[in-house]
Amino acid sequence: MNPSERTQRVPPSGIRRFFELAEEMDDVISLGVGEPDFTAPWSAREAAIDSLERGRTSYTANRGMAELREAIATTVDEQYDLDYDPDEEIIVTAGASEAIDVAFRALLDPGDRVAVAQPAYISYVPGVIFAGGDPVRVPTREEDAFKLTVDTLEAHDAGEADVLVLCYPNNPTGAIMTREELAPIAAFARENDLTVLSDEIYAELTYGRDHTSIATLPGMRERTVVFNGFSKAYAMTGLRLGYALAPPETIRAMNRIHQYSLLSAPTTAQYAALDALEHADDAVAEMRTQYDRRRRFVLSRFAEMGIDCFEAEGAFYVFPESPWPDAEAFAEALLDETGVAVVPGDVFGAGGEGHLRVSYATGLEDLREAMARIEAFVE
Amino acid sequence: MSVREEVLSLLGENARYSTADLARQTGADEDEIEATIEALEDEGVIRGYQAVVDWRRIDDEPVRALVECNVTLDRETGYDDIADRLAKFPEVESLRLVSGEYDFSMGVRADSMSAVSRFVSEKVAPVPEITQTVTHYLMTTYKERGVEFDDGHDDDRLSVSP
Numbered sequence: 340m341n342p343s344e345r346t347q348r349v350p351p352s353g354i355r356r357f358f359e360l361a362e363e364m365d366d367v368i369s370l371g372v373g374e375p376d377f378t379a380p381w382s383a384r385e386a387a388i389d390s391l392e393r394g395r396t397s398y399t400a401n402r403g404m405a406e407l408r409e410a411i412a413t414t415v416d417e418q419y420d421l422d423y424d425p426d427e428e429i430i431v432t433a434g435a436s437e438a439i440d441v442a443f444r445a446l447l448d449p450g451d452r453v454a455v456a457q458p459a460y461i462s463y464v465p466g467v468i469f470a471g472g473d474p475v476r477v478p479t480r481e482e483d484a485f486k487l488t489v490d491t492l493e494a495h496d497a498g499e500a501d502v503l504v505l506c507y508p509n510n511p512t513g514a515i516m517t518r519e520e521l522a523p524i525a526a527f528a529r530e531n532d533l534t535v536l537s538d539e540i541y542a543e544l545t546y547g548r549d550h551t552s553i554a555t556l557p558g559m560r561e562r563t564v565v566f567n568g569f570s571k572a573y574a575m576t577g578l579r580l581g582y583a584l585a586p587p588e589t590i591r592a593m594n595r596i597h598q599y600s601l602l603s604a605p606t607t608a609q610y611a612a613l614d615a616l617e618h619a620d621d622a623v624a625e626m627r628t629q630y631d632r633r634r635r636f637v638l639s640r641f642a643e644m645g646i647d648c649f650e651a652e653g654a655f656y657v658f659p660e661s662p663w664p665d666a667e668a669f670a671e672a673l674l675d676e677t678g679v680a681v682v683p684g685d686v687f688g689a690g691g692e693g694h695l696r697v698s699y700a701t702g703l704e705d706l707r708e709a710m711a712r713i714e715a716f717v718e
Numbered sequence: 719m720s721v722r723e724e725v726l727s728l729l730g731e732n733a734r735y736s737t738a739d740l741a742r743q744t745g746a747d748e749d750e751i752e753a754t755i756e757a758l759e760d761e762g763v764i765r766g767y768q769a770v771v772d773w774r775r776i777d778d779e780p781v782r783a784l785v786e787c788n789v790t791l792d793r794e795t796g797y798d799d800i801a802d803r804l805a806k807f808p809e810v811e812s813l814r815l816v817s818g819e820y821d822f823s824m825g826v827r828a829d830s831m832s833a834v835s836r837f838v839s840e841k842v843a844p845v846p847e848i849t850q851t852v853t854h855y856l857m858t859t860y861k862e863r864g865v866e867f868d869d870g871h872d873d874d875r876l877s878v879s880p
Contacts, residue, residue, distance in 0.1 A: 358878040371878035461880045510880075628719075632728070632743040639742035680878055703732075707739065 349465040353686035360671065361680045368709040370697045371680040373510065375574040375655070377629075379611065380622035383573060386614030387607045399606050401598040402590070403431025403582070407609050410616040411582055419542065419552045421565065427587040430594055431604045431612075435540045435568035435581030436462055438593070441600075442536055442564050442583060443470035445592035446502060454497035456487045456505045457688030458512060458658075460538065463504045464688065475500055478690030484649050485514035485658065485690070489523045498531040508541035508550065511687045511696035512658040513634075513651025518551040525556040535563045540581070541654040543572030543623055546631045548652070554584070561586055569608075571654075572623050573615045578608035630655050633699040633706055640710040644717060655700040658684060661693050662717050670695060677712040721746045725754050726763070733767040770865045774858070781855065782811070782827045783834050785842065786820040788850040797821070800847050809837045820852070831855065 354371075361367050378384075402408065408425035415421040423429055432438040439462060447453065449471040455463045456477045467474040477495045479485045487505055497503060505524075507516045516524075528535050535553060542550040554563040568581025583593060634651065641648040641659050648659035663669040666683035674680050682698075684691030699706060719727070724744045728735055737755070741748045758764040773779045789800055797815050804824060805813050812825035824842070828834045838853050860867055 352880065354878055354880050358876060361877040367877055369875075369877040372875050373879040374875055376873065376875070628727075632724075635745050636739065636742040682878060703739075703743075 345468055345471070349468055352461050354461060354682065357670065357674070357680065357682055357686075360674055364674070364678055367674070367678045367680055368701070368705050368712070369680040370699070370701060370706075370709055371682045372698050372700055374576040374700065375571065375626065376700045376702060377574040377626050379573055379575045379578065380615060380619040382618045382622075383575065383611040383615040387578070387611040390607055390610035395606055395610060397606065399603045399609060401594055401603050402429065403604055404606075404609050404613070407431060407613045407616075408582075410613055414616050415565075415567070415584065419539075419550060420555050421552055421584060423584045424587075428590055429582060429584055430590050430597060431580065431582045431609060432568075432597060433581070433601055433604045434570060434579040435538065435566045435583075437579075437597070437601065437604075438566050438568075438581050438583040439463070439536065439538060440466050440469070441593045441596045442566075442585075442589075443467055443472060444596050445589065446534060446536075446564075447472040451502065452500040453502040453504060454492070454495065454500040454533070455688070456491075456503070458485070458509075458684055458691030458694075459504070459506045459688060460510045461687060463506075463538075467504075472502070476689040478688070479512075479514070480690065481649060481660075481694075485509060485512040486516050486520055487524055489527050492524070492527055497533075498527070500531075500533060502536060503528060503533045504536045504538070505553070506538040506540075508539075508545055508653025509656075510541065510654055511656050511682070511684060511691065512649075512694075513654050513656040514649075514658075515545055515548070515550070515653040516553075517548065518556070521551060521553050521556055525553055525559050528562060529558050533562070535559065536566070537563055538566045540566060540568055540571050542567060544627060544630060544655060545653040546627070546634060550653075564589060569612045569615060572626075573612075573619055574626065575608070575611065575615065578605070578611055580604055580608040580612045630699065633701075633703060636703065636706060637697060637699050637710065640714070644710075644714050646717070655698055657697050657699065658691075658694050659697060661695050664693055666693050666695055673713065673716055677716050679709045679712050679716075721750060722754055722758070725751060726758065729755075729764070729767075770863050772859070772867045774867075778829075780827050780829060781831050781834050782825065783838075783856060784854045785822075785824040785826055785838055786850075786852040786854075787822040787824055787842065787848050789821045789847045790849055791847070795847055800845065803845065804842065807837070807841060809834075809841075820850075826853075 408429045412425040443466045447470045451472045453467045453472045454475045454477050464474045477497055479487050537553050554560050554565050564585040566583050570576040637657050646659045651657045661669045670681050670683045682696040684694030737748050737751045740751045809826050809828050811827045814823045816823045
């Protein structure tokens, strides 16, 4: 059999290689993990168990259980001022990843250009290619604290694209964007008639200030698809549940693909998510407190080592400069000699070169030990 | 959270955090952390630092019991007076006035069951204000001060993921 040309165009993820290197070693402390070290709140897990005991093992509505969509609508309204109709403007998916994939397929025609602000989560460019679109990489810059600017967009002719993808709070840099910083991006999108796909999966994890969704800026709601989910804030990665918010015609188009591929998101996970929205506020707040302490700890340690690291204000990553210009070589040597795994920034696309993604979704004891090993290695 | 609240919360989680690590986690400087801890100790907010021990893993595990005590009060004797007297016994690990069916909940620790029984019958029951005691021997501790005593769950996450 011959795999399709478009799958051949997408190389395997660079994450995979580091995963394999790390797996070969014993006693690795991994700061390379893109998921919480907490487990899902017990009440959400119990709701999943309860749903199984009650025999709730059927499909749900394609767009997700009505109750869950209502709870999502209430939550996003209260937390992010996002006002979406649960019947027409919300779709529940198997992880935000499915929502993103479905959105590309629902919105792109062959050859449509998609500007992707990078460094960013590794799935956007492959998703665009699989959907037949044409990705345009837009590298953000350290001097802008990895925020997207109009200068950067213009420098890469993003105005000629049809779609703009952005992810703030950002994986891998931990950068966030405030309302003031989003305003010129929104103006650029309006002037150039761009559809904006905004991955806000880390929205709950900002430190010191609240998250702003670009969809809340004037004239943006009608041209934006917002992605969010339960993986990061509720530590529910393995339950695979996310959602998208968009105007009715976009959700209808996305649902057309979703209903033929997934039918509906996993039912057990939907029950867990419903409970999480209703009962897990305290658990989320506690996780956020722990992440913030570790964030400050890791930033302080890099500062003490004299390693440049801009102050990340979101997600659970910091993005220091690699002590060696070749971040990949550094990460490999660090793993080999100290057993500490970090991910070189270039894995996350343009703009990530020369940096390392360091995840602090790891207990403080391990963080302390890992930072001590990095310090000794660098010296 | 104020620095004071942060320090209390962090020491509640792990009393062995160094002042340097407390400073790194809170963003305060080390002098401020030290002054804060000193003030918390001086004011009697922090009363001590102890390890959370799973005694089952120790060869000569002590015997522990929870003793419910009912008391009668009179004009001269209040709860505090009785508590003051009971708390002085070294066998008493904890002593709390509680609402409900009985008055005091007393944690007792000794080397053997007979030593606990002797302590309750010879030292506690004879206190004139104590009208009744019910002794519950502790069989297994599953969780103490927020720490679960199971074998912990291994981190089963992929070592590197996107």
